[in-house]
Amino acid sequence: MITVEKLSRRYGDVTVVDDVSFEVRPGRTTGFVGANGAGKTTTMRMIMGVLSASAGEVRWKGEPITADVRRSFGYMPEERGLYPRMNLVDQLVYFARLHGLDPRDARSRVDELLEHFDLTDRGSDLLDTLSLGNQQRVQIAASLVHRPTALVLDEPFSGLDPLAVDSMVDLLQQEAADLPLLFSSHQLDLVERLCDDLVILAGGRVVAAGPVDELRDRGAVRYRVVMDGADAAWLRDLRGVRTLDVDGEEALVELDGLKPAELTRAAFERGPVVEVARMHQPLSDIFRESVR
Numbered sequence: 001m002i003t004v005e006k007l008s009r010r011y012g013d014v015t016v017v018d019d020v021s022f023e024v025r026p027g028r029t030t031g032f033v034g035a036n037g038a039g040k041t042t043t044m045r046m047i048m049g050v051l052s053a054s055a056g057e058v059r060w061k062g063e064p065i066t067a068d069v070r071r072s073f074g075y076m077p078e079e080r081g082l083y084p085r086m087n088l089v090d091q092l093v094y095f096a097r098l099h100g101l102d103p104r105d106a107r108s109r110v111d112e113l114l115e116h117f118d119l120t121d122r123g124s125d126l127l128d129t130l131s132l133g134n135q136q137r138v139q140i141a142a143s144l145v146h147r148p149t150a151l152v153l154d155e156p157f158s159g160l161d162p163l164a165v166d167s168m169v170d171l172l173q174q175e176a177a178d179l180p181l182l183f184s185s186h187q188l189d190l191v192e193r194l195c196d197d198l199v200i201l202a203g204g205r206v207v208a209a210g211p212v213d214e215l216r217d218r219g220a221v222r223y224r225v226v227m228d229g230a231d232a233a234w235l236r237d238l239r240g241v242r243t244l245d246v247d248g249e250e251a252l253v254e255l256d257g258l259k260p261a262e263l264t265r266a267a268f269e270r271g272p273v274v275e276v277a278r279m280h281q282p283l284s285d286i287f288r289e290s291v292r
């Protein structure tokens with residue numbers, strides 16, 4: 001487990017990361033979200049030791065993190081860092097060797113990853129001849145080449161189409177299922193789909209953190225009512241309900257005194273019903289409310 005404990009970073013008088021604490025647990029995917037400039041990259045750089053902290057510390061399995069432990073992590077930096085004019089095999093072997101794999105092990109690991117990433121036939125191609133999606137796959141492969149103990153990925157999915165995202169997610173789930181995985185992203189739908197835990201940063205501070213399910217449950221419970229061929233506007237006059245939106249046969253409501261079963265009964269009394277469904281609060285709402 002990676003523990004970030006009261007981490008701060010100042011530039012002159014400006015504090016860009018302010019007393020940030022959270023945990024990244026093994027076997028769990030932790031999403032790191034926040035508006036542009038919230039401090040995500042700065043925090044990740046401090047976790048990786050690329051940038052020193054002004055205060056606070058990073059721990060690994062409860063102990064202060066060391067350079068050796070950091071070397072064992074897989075890191076995908078925001079500025080990337082592969083060599084555009086080097087072929088895939090040579091550069092992945094190079095990274096594996098930098099991490100201490102012997103030549104034979106490095107080569108077999110690279111072959112394994114290229115196969116896994118469906119890039120075997122591109123092994124001798126230069127990186128910059130690959131599509132953006134394939135270059136991102138190589139970036140991920142580079143972060144996995146030394147069989148890391150944890151993964152810290154700065155916007156690994158940016159610029160990818162939905163199918164490329166799905167295939168990257170599959171690969172990560174196969175290769176890194178048991179590892180602590182922290183990744184930053186602006187794609188909230190993706191974060192919602194992938195993450196077990198969430199850390200929301202605003203202005204350098206953690207404004208919400210915890211399991212995604214718990215964060216969702218903290219918000220108001222909403223119900224979607226869909227009538228069959230009848231206007232749903234009657235919900236506006238129902239006592240014990242706050243109507244958030246009505247669109248023809250559909251309405252979104254919050255219960256304000258009424259019980260769920262009473263809402264369902266009231267709907268059936270008004271006419272044919274397609275559904276009365278409890279809605280999870282979307283992550284985008286949690287995000288907006290947290291950073292407000």
Ligand SMILES: Nc1ncnc2c1ncn2[C@@H]1O[C@H](COP(=O)(O)OP(=O)(O)OP(=O)(O)O)[C@@H](O)[C@H]1O
Binds near residue numbers: 016035040
């Ligand atoms: N070397 C630096 N000197 C001064 N300020 C800096 C420096 N590096 C970063 N900052 C500032 O720190 C703040 C946090 O930046 P950071 O890149 O960590 O945010 P972020 O959440 O990763 O943003 P984005 O989503 O846009 O990548 C920003 O206001 C940025 O301008």
